[in-house]
Amino acid sequence: MNPPIRFSGPVKAALDQGRPVVALESTIVTHGMPWPQNFETAQAVETDVADAGATPATIAVFDGHIHIGLTGEQLEMLAKAEKVMKLSRADMAYALSEGKTGSTTVAATMMAASLAGIEVFATGGIGGVHQGAETTFDISADLAELSLTGVITVCAGAKAILDIPKTLEVLETGGVPVIGYGTNVFPAFWSRESTQKAPLRLDTANAVANLWKMRQRLGQQGGMLIGNPVPKTAEIPREEMAGYIRTAIDEASASGISGKNVTPWLLARIVELTEGRSLATNIALIRHNARVASEIAVALTN
Numbered sequence: 001m002n003p004p005i006r007f008s009g010p011v012k013a014a015l016d017q018g019r020p021v022v023a024l025e026s027t028i029v030t031h032g033m034p035w036p037q038n039f040e041t042a043q044a045v046e047t048d049v050a051d052a053g054a055t056p057a058t059i060a061v062f063d064g065h066i067h068i069g070l071t072g073e074q075l076e077m078l079a080k081a082e083k084v085m086k087l088s089r090a091d092m093a094y095a096l097s098e099g100k101t102g103s104t105t106v107a108a109t110m111m112a113a114s115l116a117g118i119e120v121f122a123t124g125g126i127g128g129v130h131q132g133a134e135t136t137f138d139i140s141a142d143l144a145e146l147s148l149t150g151v152i153t154v155c156a157g158a159k160a161i162l163d164i165p166k167t168l169e170v171l172e173t174g175g176v177p178v179i180g181y182g183t184n185v186f187p188a189f190w191s192r193e194s195t196q197k198a199p200l201r202l203d204t205a206n207a208v209a210n211l212w213k214m215r216q217r218l219g220q221q222g223g224m225l226i227g228n229p230v231p232k233t234a235e236i237p238r239e240e241m242a243g244y245i246r247t248a249i250d251e252a253s254a255s256g257i258s259g260k261n262v263t264p265w266l267l268a269r270i271v272e273l274t275e276g277r278s279l280a281t282n283i284a285l286i287r288h289n290a291r292v293a294s295e296i297a298v299a300l301t302n
Contacts, residue, residue, distance in 0.1 A: 003115045004096055008069030014055035015117055020297035022049045023068075023113035023121040023151070026060040026103035028286065029075070030084040031264040032124065033279065039079035041283050043072075045290045049122070052294030059112045061087060061095050061102040068116045078103065086260055088141045107145035110153065110223065119212070119300060120152045122293035124286045125159040125189040126225065128167030130262065131249055138262070139170065147174030147222045152212055154226045154293040156285040157187035157194060160238075161245050161266045164194045171225065172199070177215075179208070181228040181292060190281045191238040192229040202226075205292070209299035228292050234284035236277055244273045 007015070014021050024045060029038045046056035057069045060078055067074065078084070078101075085095050085102035089111055095102040104112060106126050113121050127140025140162075146153065158167045168186065171178050180186060180198025188194035202208050212224060229235075248269040257265050271279045 004065045005112075005116060006065045006067050007116070008057070008067070008071065010055055011057045011069035018301060020054040020294065020301050021057050021118045021120070022054045022290065022293045022297050023109055023116075023118045024049070024056055024058040024290070025106060025109040025121075025123050026058055026078060027086055027105050028124055029058075029079050030081065030103040031086055032267065032282070035079060037279065037283070039076055041286065042075055042079065044283075045122070045287055048287050048290045049294045052291050052298070054294040054297045057113075057116070057118060059104050059109050061085075061092070061100070061104065064096055064099045066096070066112045066115070068112065068118070086264075089145060090141065106142040106153065107140070110145050110149045110151045113151050114149045118151070120154070120293050120297040122154045122286070122290040124155065124282060124289065125157055126153065126155050127263065128158040128162040128164070129170055131161070131163050133163060133166065136258070138258070143167065143170045143174060145223075146171065146176045146225055149223055150221060151223045152208065152226060152293075152296060153223055154181075154228055154289045154296065156189050156230050156289060157227045158189065159263065159267075160188040160190055160194070160241055161249065161263070161270075164188060164196055168196055168199070174222065175220075176222060177211070177224045179211075179224065179226050181208075181226050183227070183229050187227045187229040188238055188241075189285070190230065190236045190241050190278055192232065192235050193238060198227055205295035205299040208296050209302075212300065226292070226296070228289050230281060230285040231288055234281050236274065236281055244270050244278070247273060
């Protein structure tokens with residue numbers, strides 16, 4: 001196998017020397033936030049990873065290659081780019097073969113990180129089972145990827161616009177360990193708690209690393225999902241968020257928005273409904289996840 005990968009200098013050096021590396025998705029840059037917050041947040045997240053002792057590896061596709069680690073110029077180009085493909089497993093090869101520019105979702109970032117030999121990935125929130133999936137069958141490829149690909153994913157839970165109980169059921173069916181990081185309750189992205197218990201709980205990066213190593217000793221495939229609650233000072237309470245989410249979902253349904261367009265549209269609309277508070281929370285949680293992911297990556301090298 002000879003995947004078309006280009007490593008940045010710092011990421012290549014870190015991997016060659018066995019130093020900790022944290023993969024970062026690029027969809028948050030192209031579809032998750034407006035300019036210039038997208039670029040500023042991406043820079044801040046990379047700084048958080050470096051400050052915690054790991055090397056950041058933001059992943060994106062352009063020029064027929066998967067780029068593992070971006071320069072400042074490349075990151076700015078991506079943040080300003082228009083008509084960027086939002087890539088998952090199904091269209092990664094298409095974007096590469098056609099020379100398209102694409103940002104990586106959770107599934108695509110996990111796939112690329114695994115190809116590159118990176119074991120830890122930080123994101124905001126995973127995709128999952130959408131509301132009404134029993135009739136639309138709208139289920140994110142992120143869940144299947146978590147069951148297939150050996151990467152530890154640190155997130156603030158599933159995005160609260162989703163059906164979280166059904167999302168957890170699908171993860172259980174796929175054999176994915178879902179771990180509350182310092183919590184007994186599965187987090188709900190903007191809010192520290194959903195209505196669902198976390199199936200497992202661990203409280204330290206070393207404990208997460210030990211579990212990962214045990215799974216490898218047992219020969220288990222697939223990844224692990226770490227649910228890391230947003231900091232208390234940045235959360236929007238679940239009861240308050242529920243009203244904003246219901247309004248946004250109803251509006252999306254009335255407008256006929258579907259497929260890959262649903263999540264970015266809902267996130268943008270919720271920013272409007274919360275008068276910018278949800279964007280501030282989103283920035284806080286991705287930075288918090290990056291720091292925790294870096295601690296786990298460091299623990300894995302010890």
